[in-house]
Amino acid sequence: MAKAGGKRSITPSRSPSSAETRAALVTGAVAALREEGFAGASAREIARRAGCHQSLIFYHFGSVAKLHLAALDAVSAARHARYQAMVDESENLGDLARAARAVFDEDLDQGHVTVLVEMIAAAQFTPELRPEVAARIRPWRAFAADSVREALAGSPAARLLPPEEVAHAVVALYLGLEMLANLEGDRAPALALFDRAGKVASLLDIFTRGRKT
């Protein structure tokens, strides 16, 4: 995209299609992880989706594992913006629950959480992958904790429910719900749960009204 006319003696500039190839490979990796799972996201499969030769994966990323991590980063970045907006636009717990339901629906449609789950499941038994994946999941817990802390501020439930603990539960629940929904091919139970959470949240909002925002 951006054609930077850089230094000429050493690496005179990025060759034209380098960045584009990298991007195509990451996109292909995300698609492969989402549609074929970790086991199906092989170098050749990713390259096929990216429309290039599989050797490029090792040239640009060094190994398929590193490309997998890059795909995880890409998905994380893409979803972070969406989650942040969801939290920012919610003025009370009821809003948040309703927004979360919509976002969960999106995540299931686009298979983004599937990429997370596949990478987490695979990382358990891949020693050199586990710390990398763990480091990429941890920020989600921190983000959730911040969101919960903000959302619960002034609520009578705040004392009984520490944000860190709730956040941990929320992340675990989100992953688990996604697994069950994909396994059964039925997201209705999960959506019903979000609706239920909305009702409980609205109840809490009544007690909280006037304290915040």
Place this chain on the structure above:
Amino acid sequence: MAKAGGKRSITPSRSPSSAETRAALVTGAVAALREEGFAGASAREIARRAGCHQSLIFYHFGSVAKLHLAALDAVSAARHARYQAMVDESENLGDLARAARAVFDEDLDQGHVTVLVEMIAAAQFTPELRPEVAARIRPWRAFAADSVREALAGSPAARLLPPEEVAHAVVALYLGLEMLANLEGDRAPALALFDRAGKVASLLDIFTRGRKT
């Protein structure tokens, strides 16, 4: 084990070591799934752990996938007894939460839930495996629903929390917590959550006291 002296003309009796070999293979499959994950639970790896030739897997089970399912069944059966006892011995929600914490600890130690998670994650992208695994997870949801229904009987929270929805959340949460605990190599956040649930449950027990048992 049981030497049945059956019909002699056709399949005169089960040959001595047939049942034992099957059992050894199932045990090996469970161990392989737990310690090496789904990707590592190959025919040769399972056979190595069972101390026999890999061809026996195909002779006795027809395919590795069917052995994987048999391993899933074995784990399910083994845990069902434990969960049932946990529910039976709990007289109120506080008891149940405390028992659940202990059982979660056991599950993590013995890696039983890991087998579940691995099979679920793999089944997502293995068309012929998905319905089989789904059919084996569904009973857990039903069991959880029954337990929640019984535990919540007479509680003021019962109206706000339908057993089926709570059960779905509990199963999803259990799977998610196990994934996060294994990923981080730290079960403390999950255990803290069980403790928190115990406190909330004891609070509910106060309102319920005298209505049940």
Place this chain on the structure above:
DNA sequence: GATCGGATTGAGCAACTGCTCAAAGCGTAG
């Protein structure tokens, strides 16, 4: 036009996979 260097390709290797099949082992019935 010649040269240079990063980007790209094709071919191939060693290891692994699920699975098949003919041959062998071996306890039991006759």
Place this chain on the structure above:
DNA sequence: CTACGCTTTGAGCAGTTGCTCAATCCGATC
């Protein structure tokens, strides 16, 4: 002791995997 049949084995096949490496392409520099 022989013969039968379930059980077990060894060898092997076709396919896939991650990855390497020499050879090429191609745009930018001289």
